[in-house]
Amino acid sequence: MSVNLTSDFESLSRWFHIQTGFVKSSLLTPPAQDRSSLQQVFQTLNARSCPKSYNFHLHTRRSDGQLEPYEVMEQAIEIGLKGLTITDHHSTQGYKEAQKWLDNWKHKYPKRVNQAPRLWTGVEINARLLAVDVHILGYAFDPDASSLQPYLQGCTTEGTDAYSAKNVIIAIQQGGGLAVLAHPARYRYPVPELITEAAHLGIDGIEVYYAYRHTNPWLPTAKITNQVKQLTDGYGLLNTCGTDTHGRNLLLRL
Template identity: 60%
Template sequence: MAVNPAPVAVSRPAAQNMPALKRVLETIRADSCPYSFNFHMHTAHSDGQLQPEDLIEQAIAIGLKGLAITDHHSVSGYRIAQQYLDDWKWRSSSRRGSSSNTCQSVPYLWTGVEINADLLGIEVHILGYAFDPAHPCLQLYLQHRAVQGNAYQAANVITAIQKAGGLAVLAHPARYRRSPIDLIQAAAHLGIDGIETYYAYNNPNPWKPSPSQTEQVQKLATHHQLLSTCGTDTHGLNLLQRL
């Protein structure tokens, strides 16, 4: 059963609370997304269509408990979304304090990013969560473009995310030109924290994880003792769909 990621006493901002996120990911199931949690979505600050403010409005309307915006090589959309969410919470609190009895759930927003990397000679995408976006190790990866050279190697991307206090996750492992068996094994060997187990590879409507790929990736996650994430990989105007 999914749990609410209640904040705990930590010195880092809530969006960088990696232990809280890890506890949530330990509960993720096939039905966690898209109505309870969504850890893969894009805004107009990379290759998505939603403005960050509109994304947060949808997340609130859907009733999401937790989410992360994973724009490509950028956290500018996240920053706007975080400010908007903070303002929304303040306005909501003021309304409740004055006259309204309505109490909408407030989603928990973690930092997020999607970074291109080389793994076994092919390009993959690595998701980062709950990291410090100001950490020096990540600055090269947050310039709105893919990197080259040694920094492009998956080992270095994973290390940078983890040094910044975050979790590194291999995105949609069954979408690449190499077997997820090979890729997940290689990523696990490099110390990755998790894999995107629940993903809709053929963009069904309504959204649901692809059964055959999910079964395979689930087994690999268990075998390699990796966390599982879920996400719609939204690029359009609806958080409940990929496109």
């Protein structure tokens, strides 16, 4: 009688982590919630990474975008994206549909699996930082985490304690994810003060590479990017990028 030691070990490992309440091991963490791998990608990003290699800010029809989730994935494959997130406002439904479509695509085209982009969980959440309303992006979190449920109901939590940036950051991190301040120069508030406060609240990163002028082709706004990157590097924060697509082309914002 043969014994599958590897299988037995994996089963025992899963049982041990579940019973003891330890942090999820790699055996239990779905790829879309792999925070470590996403951090590694963020550390490699530069002004040329988006929109043809990575895109970590885009929307579908499940919030205020114009693309169906499957259309996002079709374009991502056509473009040759290495990785992306769907960051619908206060919803992970678009991500879930995209992940299901991607899984089916891999099953249908097993010889093309290496062409499939990496998809992580994502969301965009409204919050109050200092005296201004901002958007905070969440990445690689567990969409079923209890801490995040108030923020995944399709609407903001304005008027409640949950609306504070501090509580949003905590909720994302308690859900296993990374919290990132989106497009910091779009708000009517001094960028240095916003980033400083976000850093003090424990945010993980800042959306550094962003096209504030909505150029075609998409390009990060150089002067603002340099200012923001200097601040984020000074606080040791992650730098992220994204087109903030709301239209029908992942290579543009609108």
